Amino acid sequence: MITKDxxxxxxxxxxxxxxxxxxxxxxxxxxxxxxxSQGKDLYYQETALSAFMRMAQRKNPAAIxxxxxxxxxxxxxxxxxxxxxxxxxxKTKVLVLPxxxxxFDGWAREFRGKKQFYAGxxxxxxxxxxxxxxxxxxxxxxxxxxxxxxxxxxQYFLVLADSNIYGREETTExxxxxxxxxxxxxxxxxxxxxxxxxxxxxxxxxMHHNLYAHNPAVNKGYVVDDxxxxxxxxxxxxxxxxxxxxxxxxxxxxxxxxTPTTEIVTSSFCSNDQGYGVVxxxxxxxxxxxxxxxxxxxxxxxxxxxxxxxxxxxxxxxxQLGSISADMMQSELNKYHDxxxxxxxxxxxxGWMNYHFFNGHNHxxxxxxxxxxxxxxxxxxxxxxxxxxxxxxxxxxxxDHTNLQVKIRY
Numbered sequence: 548m549i550t551k552d553x554x555x556x557x558x559x560x561x562x563x564x565x566x567x568x569x570x571x572x573x574x575x576x577x578x579x580x581x582x583x584s585q586g587k588d589l590y591y592q593e594t595a596l597s598a599f600m601r602m603a604q605r606k607n608p609a610a611i612x613x614x615x616x617x618x619x620x621x622x623x624x625x626x627x628x629x630x631x632x633x634x635x636x637x638k639t640k641v642l643v644l645p646x647x648x649x650x651f652d653g654w655a656r657e658f659r660g661k662k663q664f665y666a667g668x669x670x671x672x673x674x675x676x677x678x679x680x681x682x683x684x685x686x687x688x689x690x691x692x693x694x695x696x697x698x699x700x701x702q703y704f705l706v707l708a709d710s711n712i713y714g715r716e717e718t719t720e721x722x723x724x725x726x727x728x729x730x731x732x733x734x735x736x737x738x739x740x741x742x743x744x745x746x747x748x749x750x751x752x753x754m755h756h757n758l759y760a761h762n763p764a765v766n767k768g769y770v771v772d773d774x775x776x777x778x779x780x781x782x783x784x785x786x787x788x789x790x791x792x793x794x795x796x797x798x799x800x801x802x803x804x805x806t807p808t809t810e811i812v813t814s815s816f817c818s819n820d821q822g823y824g825v826v827x828x829x830x831x832x833x834x835x836x837x838x839x840x841x842x843x844x845x846x847x848x849x850x851x852x853x854x855x856x857x858x859x860x861x862x863x864x865x866x867q868l869g870s871i872s873a874d875m876m877q878s879e880l881n882k883y884h885d886x887x888x889x890x891x892x893x894x895x896x897x898g899w900m901n902y903h904f905f906n907g908h909n910h911x912x913x914x915x916x917x918x919x920x921x922x923x924x925x926x927x928x929x930x931x932x933x934x935x936x937x938x939x940x941x942x943x944x945x946x947d948h949t950n951l952q953v954k955i956r957y
Contacts, residue, residue: 615646
């Protein structure tokens, strides 16, 4: 048991995609990788995570739970560096579960000058060894995967599932995007839910892939393949709360059909606005509030001399918007080379719509949404890119629903 306190707090972060500083020299090859990383920051994550650790030292949550993709592409050195960064924490337990980029990822690389080189990958055995402090907290472990369970306090029970697909040895192949729990692990998860039921504990599920489709247009490879079977278990054992990552977007979905589970997806910590979740646990309810990490006050005096670090959210926003807008503008310049202003507006609009969705600030009034939909930039986008239409229509929400906070009652 992590704490005996009935009223306690833990934090959730996801998709940190850390590549250790020792694996690159900031040369041409690494710079090229940063430009194609779809808005993820690769340069400063050691600093950002170290600052986050220092905040945890001051505020002492009971636990920090990381829902996968700790590393950029499964470099063993990056996983070791992640564990080292959080090692100074004494009162806060760090509980990690792997993502699809963490174990036996054939894209693991280090970067020197103009070249890339293969980097050592992470086997399941290495994962357990590197994060042995997490597994030491386990009530039970699954023999068929990297899943384990932890009792948080006298009332709540955490089930950390492994939804990833990986082989038995190092590979040169790309990591699988989609995920699966599998029959053996499903049996183990049911065993954990039954244990919680028999001991009057309330189970909370964690995994990297999603239980629900959080975007009707883009969900293939994100929802776990055997979600139907997992949702049945959640319904049978009245699992009211689940956490996941993978889609890099902040999103909350309430119970679906006969499944009583609210699923919270935490956005990527290495992009957008460094989002993380603060989960406050009480005897009769749980509250979740999304925060964006302002790391300025947790930087060292030397780090505060770096303009980018002091204005980090501006840097991340430009990184995200620049990546999305540049891709859009490049594809449209050939068609609208005589109307560069329209191309800029299309790129800007596409970038902002994505940015708002990914950081959970995607709620608009109907009148504001109608204004966007009637704009020349939007109309041109969906006319010449009908494949974008459904996706763009799903990015904003005009309901009273919020993706930033929720209260679960027991």
